[in-house]
Amino acid sequence: MDFSDTPQEAAFRAEVRAFLDAHVPAKTPGNRSYASRAMSPADVAASKAWQRTKAENGFAGILWPKAFGGREGTPMEHIIFQQEEENYLVPASVFNQGVGMAMPTVMTFGTPEQLERYPRPALFGDEIWCQLFSEPDAGSDLAGLRTRAVQDGDDWVVNGQKIWTSNAHFSDYAMLVTRSDPTVAKHAGLTFFIVDMKSPGIDVRPIKQISGTSNFCEVFLSDVRIPDSQRLGAVGAGWKVAMTMLANERFTVGKTEGPDFEDIFLLTRGLELDGRRAVDDPAVIEHLADWYVQSAGLKYARLRSQTALSRGKTPGPEASIGKLVSASKLQDIATYGIDLLGQAGAVMDPAVAPMNAWFQHALLYAPGKRIAGGTDEILRNIIAERVLGLPGDIRADKGLAFNQVPTSRRQG
Template identity: 70%
Template sequence: MDFNDTTDEAEFRAEVRAFLDAHAPRKSAEARTYRSRELNDDDVRRSKEWQATKAAAGFAGIHWPKKHGGRDGTQMQAAIFAAEEERYVVPPSVFNQGVGMALPTIMAHGSDALIDRYARPALYGEEVWCQLFSEPSAGSDLAGLRTRAVRDGDDWVINGQKVWTSNAHFSQYGMLVARTDPTLPKHAGLTFFILDMAAPGIEIRRLKQISGTANFCEVFLTDVRIPDHHRLGGVGEGWKVALTMLANERFTVGKAEGPDVEDIMALARTLTIDGRPALDDPAVRERIARWYVQSEGLKYTRLRTQTAFSRGRAPGPENSIGKLVSATKLQEIAAFGIELLGQSGAVMDPDVAPLNAWFQEALLYAPGKRIAGGTDEILRNIIAERVLKMPGEMRADKDVPFNRIPTSRR
């Protein structure tokens, strides 16, 4: 591994920093506090404006072809921009699902007409996308989904329910997986579609989370019609397309934002245990040291990914490590921060609580980070089977037609 920039990469990084310095302030220590608040119309507007600004300057879809609004750059350049952008105060992005996940999937599996139609509007912040994967009866087991798609002439008629769909309430389009043949094993009977979120028969209900926000939604589909030319991949090849999108998702959401090692250290410096600074307590130092080691491991894992980009290789299943470790670490750090705060840890008012109640809020949203983008159990299976090459776990439903898989009685 070579973690140093090449000459070309160093020049590009300097170009990125000049652009960011001209358009956004650098983060200060106070700006580190990440609020998992509910996105409002103004957030969406500012996010669209920032996305358009980046696209106009050639810093959105950096590795996309120029004919689709990109730069014809490299994945390494895209990784450099993402790393540098984290150092600046910019609007919250509503384009992770679209630019980061949906459009790369369309480029891999869609027709030229679909790519021409959807790539540029997403890249320039004109259209927002969501991901319609999870269902009430099939969360981690995505292939167990029950939403049906039945062919009717040149259309497909969709009936079912999706859940935990982030930002569905202000998305124009969604990526949908549905079951088209229940007589096949569950992975084989799926098909992938592009869904117009304004189509008749779609009902969106927002879900209130324990943190007080409502950025997740459940989506009900009743006789929703999708034209066949909005299908990605062949009929019954939906699992293959979904894997492409999931690979992009785990690279896009691999880092859980929130209090980190330096933040728990800063908190420990302001508190005391038995009349001494909490940071001097051996038990506190031991826990912080463990999280520091994890952070360093994550940093070098990300650098390995950047090295792969620099050599022209795509990211592999090892990206599951980043999300698995960082989400768990976030929850542990948030919980320990509350423990150190003692009775004041119960105060949620950001105007009164230390560090604007950042640790309190993180404790509420951290569990969701361990579910979104793949649960801990799913990610461990991916790491075991695809990274460590261990035998796959036993599956009683393997090669069994989906409509013959027993279900629990109610």
């Protein structure tokens, strides 16, 4: 076992640090941001500018082919850049979906014209992408989606409703999966498109979350015309394209933002309870120790995955552990951080509540972390089936044509 970089990795890390030092301030305990708010137009502009700077310096598409402006680097170099960037105060990114997920999928299935048109502007921060997948009636069971695409000459006409779309209100393009044939089994009747978000018939409405802020949108599609040249993959092959896109997600999802062990540890070291520091209270110690152990376990599990990556293996479904553990841990830490404050825990005023009311804010976004990107329940199914080899669920819709499947509206 050896934690040190190879000489090549060390050289790359030094290059990354020099780049970051030249362009952005490093994080220090005093300038950590505790805020969680919707992206403002200024935030979007800052994200675009930072994306361009990275692209111009060869750090935006580390895994991308050089033909599209990438570096053709190694997975380890990709990880090293992420590790180093985490230590700096950089603008929140609106490019994870486009650069990390959508464009690799375009590179897999795209036509020469699509390849010519889309990847480069995404990489250089000129165009923002979003993902039109989930629907009100199709969440964990994504293949139950109902947004209908009907061919009409050289176009497709799309009607339906999408939901939980991050960044939809300022996106230029979207990755859209639709139902093109409801008379075949649900996975077989899907077709995938690239859609211009400025097309007539697209109506984007922010969703107000339990916190009162809006990080997601609903997207209504009414007679939206999409040229067949914007289709990605074959007619009826939409499921395969969508799965390819989601498989790229695990390369882009990093650490769950929000208070972690070190933050609640800091709180307990500064807080007095019953005449002593909270960190000296035996009941507090029990909780703190478990969170430290979970955080450390996740960190070392990541290092094990990275070791596999550096040996040319791809990370498997065991990567599902990270989000499953950290989302619940976040919710527990937020809850306990508030409980430690006693009656004052109910105060949400950042001028009064410790750490700018970070724990209170986290309480209100933690439930979303346990749902987005695969619910806790779906992740446990994935682990049980793909890692442990347990049998799949018995499906009530197996072998049925989609239009015969019982749904919330049409009960069987």
